[in-house]
Amino acid sequence: xxxxxxxxxxxxxxxxxxxxxxxxxxxxxxxxxxxxxxxxxxxxxxxxxxxxxxxxxxxxxxxxxxxxxxxxxxxxxxxxxxxxxxxxxxxxxxxxxxxxxxxxxxxxxxxxxxxxxxxxxxxxxxxxxxxxxxxxxxxxxxxxxxxxxxxxxxxxxxxxxxxxxxxxxxxxxxxxxxxxxxxxxxxxxxxxxxxxxxxxxxxxxxxxxxxxxxxxxxxxxxxxxxxxxxxxxxxxxxxxxxxxxxxxxxxxxxxxxxxxxxxxxxxxxxxxxxxxxxxxxxxxxxxxxxxxxxxxxxxxxxxxxxxxxxxxxxxxxxxxxxxxxxxxxxxxxxxxxxxxxxxxxxxxxxxxxxxxxxxxxxxxxxxxxxxxxxxxxxxxxxxxxxxxxxxxxxxxxxxxxxxxxxxxxxxxxxxx
Numbered sequence: 022x023x024x025x026x027x028x029x030x031x032x033x034x035x036x037x038x039x040x041x042x043x044x045x046x047x048x049x050x051x052x053x054x055x056x057x058x059x060x061x062x063x064x065x066x067x068x069x070x071x072x073x074x075x076x077x078x079x080x081x082x083x084x085x086x087x088x089x090x091x092x093x094x095x096x097x098x099x100x101x102x103x104x105x106x107x108x109x110x111x112x113x114x115x116x117x118x119x120x121x122x123x124x125x126x127x128x129x130x131x132x133x134x135x136x137x138x139x140x141x142x143x144x145x146x147x148x149x150x151x152x153x154x155x156x157x158x159x160x161x162x163x164x165x166x167x168x169x170x171x172x173x174x175x176x177x178x179x180x181x182x183x184x185x186x187x188x189x190x191x192x193x194x195x196x197x198x199x200x201x202x203x204x205x206x207x208x209x210x211x212x213x214x215x216x217x218x219x220x221x222x223x224x225x226x227x228x229x230x231x232x233x234x235x236x237x238x239x240x241x242x243x244x245x246x247x248x249x250x251x252x253x254x255x256x257x258x259x260x261x262x263x264x265x266x267x268x269x270x271x272x273x274x275x276x277x278x279x280x281x282x283x284x285x286x287x288x289x290x291x292x293x294x295x296x297x298x299x300x301x302x303x304x305x306x307x308x309x310x311x312x313x314x315x316x317x318x319x320x321x322x323x324x325x326x327x328x329x330x331x332x333x334x335x336x337x338x339x340x341x342x343x344x345x346x347x348x349x350x351x352x353x354x355x356x357x358x359x360x361x362x363x364x365x366x367x368x369x370x371x372x373x374x375x376x377x378x379x380x381x382x383x384x385x386x387x388x389x390x391x392x393x394x395x396x397x398x399x400x401x402x403x404x405x406x407x408x409x410x411x412x413x414x415x416x417x418x419x420x421x422x423x424x425x426x427x428x429x430x431x432x433x434x435x436x437x
Contacts, residue, residue: 022124023067027113032105036097037074044093045073047086068114075110078103200301204242208250209315211235215254216320244279245271245341246310252348254321256355264352271345279309309341311379323351325390328417329383338380339387343372347387354394366391382411386418398425 215232255264
């Protein structure tokens, strides 16, 4: 109704369709706490939808819900059309829901007045609404930060800063958000610079030192992602002691209070409302961002991940907690520490069974690699088949299955 009454009359070329609005709603329902979607939160939910549409319009990217790599704004939202759409959405956001009263179709405006208490909002209701809107703003800001983390690895260095900045419309409160963005940016640049240096026949030590400083600065962006990139950097250089120290530090801070961006826990919501922390502090203490690698970071990842990197488009992504245990397994495997290696493998299996995973097929492929290292080829093959059922195309499991079959064939020939 909002699209029909306010957006379409002001925007040419029918840029925003009902399917765009439904897609926005699908993404929000999936990525926000269920408790928010209640009848008495109607105004809040509408505001959330408008904010996400504004973000998508600002970046000119509207991902198809079923095919995320498809941009539904391509050739639709551009130039003057984009400007018109931004102006309308910005105007609606500034009105705090008052525009809803003007919806005359089926007397919806008057019905919403009774439900949302738009015209006669007392002090207590205003405070309650302000609190809810604060939660909404923080949720969106954190979701945008993870989007920014993807931008940091997805684009060339020359346009990264521009893409990061586009994730945050001017009307949203920035607080000290740039601190986190800069750290994410540093991790990405540091990893790419180190990879380029390590690709040389004789690595450039000066470049490695600069890359190391960037990775150190970026390691405190959140609970895990920056530190995991730093630990992987140490691991590929066979600096097992430093890698173990970083992984141990992550393990200590990865407690029950920590959550992923898209799975906000009750504790985290309470922390947002009750603790006197800056945005950067909240993210560094309570949130674990997903870990993203661009192909240009190929020399800063363990060799076992290279098939995943080439099969993942446009970048490789990991759930932070599982990736932590995977790096622990590799580290302790190299150090011949069998008890700690077994604990890391058990932790990986636990995460797969009991936690919600964003990148399950990659997770299964990594577990299969570890099982292969342990000589459990049958189990590894079974896990890879499960991964193939999830995603058949662009899946590193194909390469791993071929490797397993080759290993089994060679073993059989050797036995004969």
